[in-house]
């Protein structure tokens with residue numbers, strides 16, 4: 001099996017991290033280099049990324065949603081994926097692909113990661129999650145917060161995807 005196929009099988013959403021060992025700057029650089037090479041509609045490259053390693057800030061960020069974000073407080077690095085909707089009609093797709101590249105490169109470097117969805121989500125106080133992140137990080141109002149990718153050293157490997165479990169019935173040949 002080639003490396004890329006193994007990488008795809010191995011990548012799972014990882015929500016528990018060992019934060020004792022820091023992620024080196026060269027590794028963070030490799031991850032972000034990958035994001036910055038992601039394809040974008042009309043080559044707009046309208047994304048922006050904020051890297052957060054500060055523990056207190058990670059804790060504050062983890063309160064951005066009522067569910068599914070608590071583990072951010074215990075990750076090594078959170079990448080806030082932003083995009084300018086005025087610079088790209090396909091801004092959701094552009095941001096999504098960059099976020100996916102971040103996850104795949106993280107796995108390639110043997111780090112765990114998880115996507116935390118922000119758009120149209122609410123905090124426990126029913127405050128808009130996107131606005132919460134914008135307030136916290138002083139993000140210009142015209143940018144959209146697409147998602148947050150939490151990254152960290154894996155505590156354990158979780159069950160890899162298996163080719164025999166994939167849903168081939170979703171693939172239609174020639175016609176529906």
Ligand SMILES: Cc1cc2nc3c(=O)[nH]c(=O)nc-3n(C[C@H](O)[C@H](O)[C@H](O)COP(=O)(O)O)c2cc1C
Nearest residue numbers: 011012013014015067068069114115116117118161
């Ligand atoms: C668009 C999108 C939004 C997601 N949002 C969250 C989230 O807010 N919190 C979370 O814990 N996981 C989130 N996930 C991770 C999914 O739960 C996970 O990818 C799915 O269960 C499949 O598991 P796997 O990634 O291990 O293959 C999200 C994934 C995607 C693609």
